[in-house]
Amino acid sequence: MQVTMTVNDVEVTREIEGRLLLVHFLRDVLGLTGTHSGCDTSNCGTCVVWLDGEPVKSCTVLAAMAGGHQVRTVEGLAKGAELDPVQQGFMQCHGLQCGFCTPGMMMTARALLNRNPDPTEAEIREAISGQICRCTGYATIVRSVRWAAVHEANAAAAVTETTESPEAGEIDNAGRPAGSVV
Amino acid sequence: MQVPAPFEYERATSVDHAISLMERLGSTSRLIAGGHSLLPMMKLRLASFDYLIDINDLHDELGYIEAGPDELRIGALTRHRELLESATLTAAFPIFADAERVIADPIVRNRGTLGGSLCQADPSEDLSAVCTALGASCVIRGPGGAERVVSMEEFHVGPYETAVGDGEILVEVRLPVRPGCGSAYEKVERRAGDWAVVSAGAAVWLDGDVISDARVGLAAVGPNTTGIPEVSAALRGQTPSESLFEQAGAIAARSCDPATDQRGSADYKRHLADELTRRTLRRAVERARS
Numbered sequence: 524m525q526v527t528m529t530v531n532d533v534e535v536t537r538e539i540e541g542r543l544l545l546v547h548f549l550r551d552v553l554g555l556t557g558t559h560s561g562c563d564t565s566n567c568g569t570c571v572v573w574l575d576g577e578p579v580k581s582c583t584v585l586a587a588m589a590g591g592h593q594v595r596t597v598e599g600l601a602k603g604a605e606l607d608p609v610q611q612g613f614m615q616c617h618g619l620q621c622g623f624c625t626p627g628m629m630m631t632a633r634a635l636l637n638r639n640p641d642p643t644e645a646e647i648r649e650a651i652s653g654q655i656c657r658c659t660g661y662a663t664i665v666r667s668v669r670w671a672a673v674h675e676a677n678a679a680a681a682v683t684e685t686t687e688s689p690e691a692g693e694i695d696n697a698g699r700p701a702g703s704v705v
Numbered sequence: 706m707q708v709p710a711p712f713e714y715e716r717a718t719s720v721d722h723a724i725s726l727m728e729r730l731g732s733t734s735r736l737i738a739g740g741h742s743l744l745p746m747m748k749l750r751l752a753s754f755d756y757l758i759d760i761n762d763l764h765d766e767l768g769y770i771e772a773g774p775d776e777l778r779i780g781a782l783t784r785h786r787e788l789l790e791s792a793t794l795t796a797a798f799p800i801f802a803d804a805e806r807v808i809a810d811p812i813v814r815n816r817g818t819l820g821g822s823l824c825q826a827d828p829s830e831d832l833s834a835v836c837t838a839l840g841a842s843c844v845i846r847g848p849g850g851a852e853r854v855v856s857m858e859e860f861h862v863g864p865y866e867t868a869v870g871d872g873e874i875l876v877e878v879r880l881p882v883r884p885g886c887g888s889a890y891e892k893v894e895r896r897a898g899d900w901a902v903v904s905a906g907a908a909v910w911l912d913g914d915v916i917s918d919a920r921v922g923l924a925a926v927g928p929n930t931t932g933i934p935e936v937s938a939a940l941r942g943q944t945p946s947e948s949l950f951e952q953a954g955a956i957a958a959r960s961c962d963p964a965t966d967q968r969g970s971a972d973y974k975r976h977l978a979d980e981l982t983r984r985t986l987r988r989a990v991e992r993a994r995s
Contacts, residue, residue, distance in 0.1 A: 524713075524714055540711065541711070541712055541713055541714035541757065542708060542709045542710070542711055542712055544708070544744075547708075560706075563706060563707040563748065564707070564745060564748075565741060565745065565813060566898075568810075568812060571812055577815045578811075578812050578815060579812060579815055579816055580741075580812055580813065580816075583740060583741050583744050583745065583813075583816070584740065584744075584816070585714065585737075585740065585744070585757075585759075587714040587716075587759070588737075588740070588759055588761060590716075631812065649811065650811055652810050652811065652897045652898060653809065653810025653811060653812040653813060653897075653898055654810075654812070
């Protein structure tokens with residue numbers, strides 16, 4: 524069968540088998556290997572991509588089901604050469620160790636911040652609760668997402684040239700809000 | 706790598722179109738909604754079909770939560786996330802939000818649907834217990850648009866088996882709205898997002914300080930997720946009290962039929978059925994009073 528979908532703003536049409544899973548379509552047919560394939564059983568979440576802006580586990584979605592829809596993968600997170608604040612946060616706060624879970628973690632984090640620009644640690648942990656870091660590096664992942672949230676808030680404030688105190692939203696080098704007690 | 710056996714993919718554009726496709730393709734076809742129960746079964750080759758009919762495009766038609774004076778109606782394609790985030794549903798039946806918070810994980814909840822959960826009819830599935838506790842009825846549409854309405858007890862025929870026949874589709878779940886209702890759900894799981902070791906849901910209707918009706922639904926304690934009529938009978942006409950909840954818990958424990966498996970021993974699961982029945986009844990009564 525033929526399927527046409529939009530992946531990272533580019534329309535693609537391919538001849539596929541009905542049983543082809545979206546994760547394999549992205550990796551093996553399109554060569555977008557940033558999306559990882561982990562457990563195959565919708566438990567680990569490294570295959571998370573967006574379907575019409577919502578994170579889904581692409582090992583449990585048929586490629587055919589994405590036909591006519593918008594898919595975004597980790598390759599579509601940066602704007603050209605400019606990394607997304609979530610990607611920058613993972614760099615700044617050591618949000619990845621082996622890196623296997625990272626694409627899924629970042630796609631979920633970006634979707635969370637789109638809905639909730641200032642999530643608490645508990646909200647971040649809930650958002651990534653369907654994803655497994657096999658290095659168990661959750662603390663730094665949470666800090667990375669907080670870094671992105673604070674960084675984005677600061678950037679937005681700078682753009683609008685608000686008269687807020689310059690300390691507002693500042694964070695320490697571990698990605699925690701300034702003055703927070705850990 | 707887990708991959709389903711080959712099948713032909715079809716996409717329905719309306720409920721009637723889905724029914725006509727099923728009529729044409731026969732019993733070797735199956736509807737797929739969120740796919741988070743069906744695709745894992747197909748990957749494990751526990752299920753295999755010649756045709757899958759994708760009904761996700763019917764979300765406009767079958768994704769809704771509508772409160773009426775006598776009943777609250779939920780479209781079968783309403784996703785877990787929509788159930789969790791619905792203020793209307795949480796206000797009327799907080800048991801839904803209790804359960805949805807512990808069903809799978811937020812990403813899976815973006816895809817999975819109410820109808821898919823009920824049609825999977827897994828004995829460990831949470832929403833079947835929720836709908837059982839609330840005395841829900843299921844609207845099934847078949848060829849020619851004919852609709853029939855069945856109770857949860859009639860809907861759930863057995864493990865992985867429902868009253869939905871060939872060429873039929875579950876289109877709506879109806880929850881009766883009666884005054885004085887309180888409801889609650891509790892689940893014990895080994896880790897976040899896992900299937901239940903045991904879950905219990907309870908709904909109580911108070912008339913003054915007397916229980917006019919009460920229902921309990923359990924999950925993961927035997928092949929069939931059904932209500933326990935004996936619990937309802939023991940609670941009706943009584944004033945809520947700890948000793949009454951204890952009595953209900955004891956009935957729940959002896960009425961279920963859990964198996965020893967990797968999630969726990971049968972004895973432990975009976976203990977949970979008892980304890981969770983008490984806890985959910987206690988909270989349901991608190992909510993009915995507030």
